[in-house]
Amino acid sequence: MIKLSTKGRYGARLMLNFAHHYNNGNETVILKNVSDEEEISIRYLEQIVIPLRINKLVKSIRGAGGGYTLAKRPSDIKLSEILHALEGTCCLVDCVDDDDYCHLIPICATHEIWKEASRFLKDYFESITLQDLIEISNKKNAKAKAKKKAKARSKDKSH
Numbered sequence: 726m727i728k729l730s731t732k733g734r735y736g737a738r739l740m741l742n743f744a745h746h747y748n749n750g751n752e753t754v755i756l757k758n759v760s761d762e763e764e765i766s767i768r769y770l771e772q773i774v775i776p777l778r779i780n781k782l783v784k785s786i787r788g789a790g791g792g793y794t795l796a797k798r799p800s801d802i803k804l805s806e807i808l809h810a811l812e813g814t815c816c817l818v819d820c821v822d823d824d825d826y827c828h829l830i831p832i833c834a835t836h837e838i839w840k841e842a843s844r845f846l847k848d849y850f851e852s853i854t855l856q857d858l859i860e861i862s863n864k865k866n867a868k869a870k871a872k873k874k875a876k877a878r879s880k881d882k883s884h
Contacts, residue, residue, distance in 0.1 A: 727817060736773045736811040738763050741862060744799040744855040753792035780810035799855035808850055815847040
């Protein structure tokens with residue numbers, strides 16, 4: 726079935742990490758810290774950050790206190806922009822993005838299916854911002870903490 730590459734998945738996690746730091750007032754983040762927090766190889770993060778910088782989604786700050794930061798507010802960066810920078814166009818098959826790719830497009834019924842499915846996927850990723858991801862992350866973290874706390878309480882009561 727359809728899968729995002731590791732680059733796309735890790736890139737979204739990297740950007741979410743930057744967004745958390747951005748919202749907490751820590752404008753710049755060094756990749757070593759992201760590597761530790763996200764459990765992603767620093768070498769891989771170094772590769773991922775390049776297209777994000779080229780596409781003006783992150784900027785690098787040199788010198789003491791330097792590192793990387795978001796180039797825009799989390800609410801102004803869409804998941805579709807991140808995935809496009811890392812994965813390319815959001816099309817299920819090549820013929821959707823390139824009318825010259827196949828001579829059968831004018832008579833191909835499945836082309837219409839792939840075209841519409843690609844549009845749905847693109848629209849979905851276009852509707853999600855980094856700020857939305859932060860909110861999802863915060864909710865999940867709060868649930869996980871509550872569950873851990875409840876488990877610890879029940880463990881204490883049994884002893």
